[in-house]
Amino acid sequence: MLFDFDGPICHLFPGDTAKRVAEAQVRWLEERGLRDLLADGVREEPDPYKVLRAVDLRSPGSDLVAELEEHLTQQELGLVATAMPTAYVDPLIRTWSAVGARLAVTTNNSPRAVGRYLASRGLTECFAPHVYGRTPDLHLLKPHPHCVRRALDAMGAAPDETLMIGDAPSDHVAARAAGVRFLGYARNARKAERLRAAGATHLVGSLEPLLKVVYAVGDIKAR
Structure with a gap:
């Protein structure tokens, strides 16, 4: 099974949590001057995994991707306490x-x-x-x-x-x-x-x- x-x-990710996490990822990239790594449409994508994947497609295996993945992991770990x-x-x-x-x-x-x-x-x-x-x-x-x-x-x-x-x-x-x-x-x-x-x-x-x-x-x- x-x-x-x-x-x-x-x-x-209850309610609009996934969207808020995806937006936090976009802000994380913007703060580093990397907004252009996201293609049109992905910046508004309410799926944090699609945002992560989009960055990986542009910069596969990079330290940037590893940092963004860890950022997402920390978000997930924080959400465990409230997961139903x-x-x-x-x-x-x-x-x-x-x-x-x-x-x-x-x-x-x-x-x-x-x-x-x-x-x-x-x-x-x-x-x-x-x-x-x-x-x-x-x-x-x-x-x-x-x-x-x-x-x-x-x-x-x-x-x-x-x-x-x-x-x-x-x-x-x-x-x-x-x-x-x-x-x-x-x-x-x-x-x-x-x-x-x-x-x-x-x-x-x-x-x-x-x-x-x-x-x-x-x-x-x-x-």
């Missing part, structure tokens, strides 16, 4: 782990932020050591399947026996490229529309039905 982090596990768990996900994770499923996080977020959040919820043991997040090679962010393949290789998991839960088109594309089945978590109509447009066919608006299935599997194994 592979989980994307922000969305399926928690709401790290997705409804039903904590018992889902614990129950899935208890019935013997191998779990991993595959995300574009910093693995440091993921680790801090999991520890705060008492979920570290359900995943450790399988947290595969953002690396210095930013071209490997999803939709590239790198983090999904890392998880598969580390766990010795067969792609066709693995399910990934994600809430973004990039999650679906990465899962499909790695040969992994995909379940879209769409907590609102906008999310559902974007996932369907990307080709996702299996969507849920809540993790409660999935939790009921896992409870049932646990009951069968306990008999």
Whole structure:
């Protein structure tokens, strides 16, 4: 079982937080006289990962990109304290782990932020050591399947026996490229529309039905 982090596990960027973080990145660049590194449109992009990726495309592997990535990581770490768990996900994770499923996080977020959040919820043991997040090679962010393949290789998991839960088109594309089945978590109509447009066919608006299935599997194994 592979989980994307922000969305399926928690709401790290609630409301307009992602937009405000992206704006902070743009200001960070402007303060250094580097506004021109961003193409037209990206300056108004409410996605901090797209801002980071845009700078990496212009200056790949540079110290500037490393600094901007660390700036984003610090923002993510700070948001962990206020991140709200997705409804039903904590018992889902614990129950899935208890019935013997191998779990991993595959995300574009910093693995440091993921680790801090999991520890705060008492979920570290359900995943450790399988947290595969953002690396210095930013071209490997999803939709590239790198983090999904890392998880598969580390766990010795067969792609066709693995399910990934994600809430973004990039999650679906990465899962499909790695040969992994995909379940879209769409907590609102906008999310559902974007996932369907990307080709996702299996969507849920809540993790409660999935939790009921896992409870049932646990009951069968306990008999």
